[in-house]
Amino acid sequence: MTAGNTRDLLRDHAEPQRATYVELFFDVIFVFALTRLSNTLFHNLTWLGALHTVILLAAFWWVWVFTAWTTNRLNPAQPAIQLVIVPIALGTLIMAGAVPAAFGKDGLAFAVTYVVIQIGRAFFVTVALRGREVSIGSLQQLIWACFSGVLWIVGAFTTGPVRVLIWLFAAALGYTMTQLDFRLPRLGSARIATQVVNAEHLAERYQQFMIVAFGEAILASGGQFAAFGFKPDRVIALVLAFAITALLWRIYFYRAGLLLPAVIAASARPAVFARSASYAHLLMAGGIVLSSVGDEIIINHPFAKPNLVWSAVILCGPAIYLAGRARLDYLSFSRVALSRVIGLVVLVALAPVVAFLPPILIAVVAVVILLIIATSDTVSWRFRPSKPTPPPPGGRYRGM
Incomplete structure (x- = not known):
């Protein structure tokens, strides 16, 4: 060559x-x-x-x-x-x-x-x-x-x-x-x-991987639903599973995920930032995989006997996702949205508390918490929009 x-x-x-x-x-x-x-x-x-x-x-x-x-x-x-x-x-x-x-x-x-x-x-x-x-x-x-x-x-x-x-x-x-x-x-x-990185390309690749992960969750829940047909309880379960995935999607792209190209370009060391962002995306992908398992539980066993493991999967999948999303927040804005921290803690804390409920009701709990976080994001950005401000190399955490 x-x-x-x-x-x-x-x-x-x-x-x-x-x-x-x-x-x-x-x-x-x-x-x-x-x-x-x-x-x-x-x-x-x-x-x-x-x-x-x-x-x-x-x-x-x-x-x-x-x-x-x-x-x-x-x-x-x-x-x-x-x-x-x-x-x-x-x-x-x-x-x-x-x-x-x-x-x-x-x-x-x-x-x-x-x-x-x-x-x-x-x-x-x-x-x-x-x-x-x-x-x-x-x-x-x-x-x-x-x-x-x-x-x-x-x-x-x-x-x-x-x-x-x-x-x-x-x-x-x-x-x-x-x-x-x-x-x-x-x-x-x-x-x-x-090293020089193409911020637009790399950010888009991370965004596309997240779409792939969300697509897997949709495919898994849709495949499970197709096996049962249009029974009322399965339809409700599908709607709840879809709502969880849609809210996770919304929480990612609004707004750090959407601003990722600008954040990479604005960082002092774009290659180091992009590497750190990859770990945040890996954590979010893990949360989506676990949440997808939760979707399968919700659709397969909507009113089954309570199970602590099932409760942990349904609620901790979104919690792990929020942990990765909080990390991306910090990398993008040098701070973490308080709603993500509270949401993560509440999801984990409620897992054993609501374990006596059937999966379909535990899914309702997850939807409500994620909906509050997504709504908080929208309100916060409407009144206090943030510009990309990645932390300096070796910078310290500056609060919520």
Whole structure:
């Protein structure tokens, strides 16, 4: 690949930085992946099942976020880049197919596919950018991906708690290596903080992933409803499940989610901000997956006998989502809306209190709390609109 060809692969900052069709095609796979995660958790509602879901969700997230950062730097309109993204999409589809038995007989298929994706993409970027300073950072990512990959493969050859522990450590390495800026002996850090990012493109990719997550919740609840038909209790349950998803959507996009491009551009270190924002979106995605499980409970068992686990799932899914949304608030405005903190605390505190109620009434509680938060957002922005004010590097929390 010549220097001229290398330049052709890079994004042109002078052109519009909207997401391309191949990226949207890639996102479609994640609707299926998130559906498999929520459905698998629905059939294994235990602490161990929840831990399995966290580990697998982290793996899918690292596939998505590293691919999003790759297309933020390289031009996905180029055929060479598309020839990387499309196989990654296929690999993600294979990973999703292995989800139900990932901690059983399909563990090796999941692990090998994940490792091939991560190493293959990092290797391509390193080669594509060779001769440029940023290629050193890509090489460091490749080395970290190889180290993490060994753990995933080794874990696949174990069973039970050993696999869980090894994979948990391997998934955590994704967070660790980014926090360490892919630092390696002699090479130092990858200097992520100094990298130029396309704020419009990266913000749009985060927004699109959230739409994918919401789409999964709609697909899951709609699929469950279709199995029962138009019975009055199922219709009410569907309306409540949809209301929860719609309110979560509203709470995200009004307004930090909507202002995300401006916030990234206004931050002192856009690349560092975008990395921090990715963790907030991961937390929100986890909340949506758990909320989707809650939707399935509401529709499948609207008036079933009270269950503490079901109550916790229905209310704690939105609570986890609010935690991620509060983090995005702080990153965007250097403060957190008080309504999110109160809503989060109330949702968690009410989970054991309302456990004696059937799922459909617990859903009403969730809808009421989320509706109050969404209304508070609207009123607050009408009378006290905020401009994007991301905290300075190393800045401290400045209140609600």
